[in-house]
Amino acid sequence: MEQHIEKKYIPLSNYFQSTQQSTIQLSFTEIENILGQKLPNASYLNKSWWQKTKSPLKHFLAWTMNGYQVTAVQPGYYVTFHKPVQYENSGETTDDATAYPFIIRQAELDDARDIVLLGEQLSLKMFKYPYGQQHQKYSVQSLRKSIAEWKVANTSIMLLAIVRGEIGGYLFLEGYHSPYLKHRATLTIGLLDAHTNKGIGTRLMAGAEEWAIKNKLRRLELNVAKTNEAAIALFKKFDYVVEGECHDAILIDGHFENELIMSKTL
Template sequence: MYIRPVKRTDTNMLFSFFEQLDSETSFLLFEPGERNPSLERQEKRLEQILASEQERMWVVTDEQQIVGYLGLRRGNANRTRHAAVIALGLLQTYCGQGWGTRLLQQAEAWAREHRIRRLSLTVMVHNERALRLYLKQGFAIEGLQKDSLLVDGNYVNEVGMAKILD
């Protein structure tokens, strides 16, 4: 397994990965089948990412399957181009093996090269593993977002976190 930027030929693997990821955890934004309900939509979304100056995606893969990803979206306006929002997901069997740390390090290195000063994210308050990872990587809690998500009929709080790059 290794980390690399996503590429056009990843459409099928990415579609399968997101289907599995969204079905095995409720810690992420999308419910099963909601993210990209068709291979065609996944392909279009991947093309958007690859064509964008504001977005990047890295994957953890062995070229047979994708088991993790980190997506980054930089601000479009002059006043927000210094900031980026990130999202990270790993299949459950690959959690706790250091892939989250390595994905965050990859994104941070790219951000520094592209003069991004602020990385931010949100995480559900009960996702203790992710909270520990982000704190360990230097992210700080900035605030609580009450009832920000509705998961399985229950309102869930999220924590807003950020890391300022020097």
């Protein structure tokens, strides 16, 4: 499928592929969050841009090849997509996961502001999540610069979980430039509570590992609060092992917590 769709619209195609909802209404902002970049001006000005299904344009393949068609457009506000439902007398119940569409994609420059806002939401409860050497507060401008540098250097990557058209979580693999450390990367992950237990963390971890192997990394490492049982279970699922424990390493609300050092050799 991907070889027929313009590269820009592949994340949107993946989004439609991830759900079985018969009707989906997405705002222009949500669509741009899924894409990681702005829609063309024509999409804001003309309903016909959404309703065209002929070459040489190929953006429409993102939804038509997944069985959806555009049924309503309010330029600049929202687009409604509909997929005819085929009923089968299978006796099976509906899987809630199909009503919770999400995709995993690499962070783009236009995501910087939303990533910073997500970081502010997570910062109040960061002790619940792993955190890496980059534990710092990015500005929108500095994050845009960093995303551009990561793409060029190819030593680090930030993956985003786009849930229902919004950024609901992230995973950051931060690598090193030193030739003595280029085989290593530190992993940081954060996910909003509303999107936990949906398989998103697993998909983020799998995507990070796939990228790490492709880029010939050998060691992935992270720090995590010892009390964060859910995160530790996720890491052990991916064969991370505990290398050590730092006592009283984290100070949260006046209380010290121990920290585990975990790693995986690829």
